[in-house]
Amino acid sequence: MVVRLRPVTEADLDLFRRFATEPGLIGLDWTGFRDAQAAARRFATDGYLGKEHGRLMVAVEGSETAAGFVDWHETVVGVATYWEIGIALLPDWRGRGIGWRAQTMLCDYLFTHTPVERIEARTHPENIAEQKSLEKAGFRLEGVLRAIEFRAGQWRDGWVYSRLRSDPAPLA
C-alpha cells in the first residue's frame, strides 16, 4: 500500500465537517459537536499551512478520497519551539499499516523543513493502536500526564511520547 501526505484541498473539507459533527467518528478525541464551517474558514485563511499549525491529508494510492489527516502545532519553550503532532484516520482505513507510516512521513517532513529537535505526541491510555503506531514511527514513551484532559464526562490521564531528530529512524 502506497501512502503519501499532500496538502488539503477544498474537496477534503467535507471530511473535516464529518469529524466535527459525527459523534465518535474521530475516535477517542470526540469532545462534542464543533462548528462545521470552521474548516472552510481556516482553509480560506492559509490552506491549513500556517506558521504555528499545519495539516496534511493522508492519501492512499488508488483511492480518490483521503484516508484521514495528520497535523502539527507549535509549542514554545524559552527561545525554542517543538511540534506536537496528531492524526485521525477514517474507520475503514484503520489497522492497515497507514497510521505509523503517515506519522513517520510527517516526522520526516517536519525534520526536513523545520529546525526543531523534538516532536511530541500525546495519546490516551486505552489507545493501543496509537501507542503501537507511535512506537513503530520511532517515538518513545516519556510518561503520564495526570488529569490532562476532560473527555467523556471525566478528567483523564494522557500518555506523552517524543521523537528526537537524533533518534534512530524507524525501519520502513
Ligand SMILES: CC(C)(COP(=O)(O)OP(=O)(O)OC[C@H]1O[C@@H](n2cnc3c(N)ncnc32)[C@H](O)[C@@H]1OP(=O)(O)O)[C@@H](O)C(=O)NCCC(=O)NCCS
Ligand atoms: C490511532 C491510528 C492513527 C493508528 O493508525 P492505524 O493505521 O490504525 O494503525 P497501524 O495499522 O499503523 O498499526 C500500528 C500498530 O498498531 C497495531 N494496531 C492497530 N490497530 C490496533 C488495535 N485496534 N488494537 C491493538 N493494536 C492495534 C497494529 O497491529 C500495528 O502493530 P504491529 O505492527 O505490531 O502489528 C488510527 O487507528 C486512528 O486514526 N484512530 C482514530 C483516531 C485516533 O485515535 N487518533 C490518535 C489520537 S491520540
